[in-house]
Amino acid sequence: MSTMENPTNIVWHKSPVEKLDRQHLLQQKGCAIWITGLSGSGKSTVACALSQGLHMRGKLTYILDGDNVRHGLNRDLSFKAEDRAENIRRIAEVAKLFADAGIICIASLISPYRKDRDVCRALFPEGDFIEVFMDVPLHVCENRDPKGLYKLARAGKIKGFTGVDDPYEPPLNCEIVLQQKGRDCAPPGEMAETVISYLEEKGYLQA
Ligand SMILES: Nc1ncnc2c1ncn2[C@@H]1O[C@H](COP(=O)(O)OS(=O)(=O)O)[C@@H](OP(=O)(O)O)[C@H]1O
Numbered sequence: 001m002s003t004m005e006n007p008t009n010i011v012w013h014k015s016p017v018e019k020l021d022r023q024h025l026l027q028q029k030g031c032a033i034w035i036t037g038l039s040g041s042g043k044s045t046v047a048c049a050l051s052q053g054l055h056m057r058g059k060l061t062y063i064l065d066g067d068n069v070r071h072g073l074n075r076d077l078s079f080k081a082e083d084r085a086e087n088i089r090r091i092a093e094v095a096k097l098f099a100d101a102g103i104i105c106i107a108s109l110i111s112p113y114r115k116d117r118d119v120c121r122a123l124f125p126e127g128d129f130i131e132v133f134m135d136v137p138l139h140v141c142e143n144r145d146p147k148g149l150y151k152l153a154r155a156g157k158i159k160g161f162t163g164v165d166d167p168y169e170p171p172l173n174c175e176i177v178l179q180q181k182g183r184d185c186a187p188p189g190e191m192a193e194t195v196i197s198y199l200e201e202k203g204y205l206q207a
């Protein structure tokens, strides 16, 4: 049978130490914070600020950054739609394991397709998938262009670059939107605090 089909003859093995026990030990609830947005919108920056903010409060986090995971686990994947879907699916499965470990897992990747993000959401118990949209206009991301990739894409040297000649579908109903304030973006620390307040309010920072 192909690896895409459901496995047969495999039985779930239960462990004597369960998610609730781990959460009790850590005094937090495992979940996935899924940061989506264009390249250059500030996903990695806010992921780091969030991880730092939570660490300072004694909370255990782990960042899965699209760029980084593509250096290892997902190094075989390109940027065509099916490979992006597989990139996102694998990262969601890893995030699910981290959440089961009781860890607050911060995934930051473009994840441009709504359908793919909804598939990820469906892997998690209600509430445990927290989608955060970096609502930063393309022209702002393009002006930042820290890696020079927009420039290469505009020059036709990268094909299928998100926002240039590949789509980005903004979330319709996500948990948190981090927006520009007037002409400026809020500082990353302030954005991280918005997410931390949400986690606090929803009870994720206690067991
Ligand atoms: N064609 C194309 N489109 C978009 N981005 C590209 C592309 N080629 C390379 N890059 C660089 O790869 C980073 C995005 O990887 P992700 O894993 O987050 O993308 S995706 O979720 O699978 O769409 C992205 O990093 P960020 O800038 O941090 O978003 C880019 O630096």
Ligand SMILES: Nc1ncnc2c1ncn2[C@@H]1O[C@H](COP(=O)(O)OP(=O)(O)O)[C@@H](O)[C@H]1O
Pocket: 037, 038, 039, 040, 041, 042, 043, 044, 045, 046, 144, 146, 185, 186, 187, 188
């Ligand atoms: N809130 C912010 N305000 C202003 N500049 C920012 C902000 N967040 C990130 N940046 C800058 O934007 C660029 C892209 O940020 P990055 O976190 O790498 O984005 P992404 O991970 O979405 O590609 C970097 O040069 C970073 O310093």
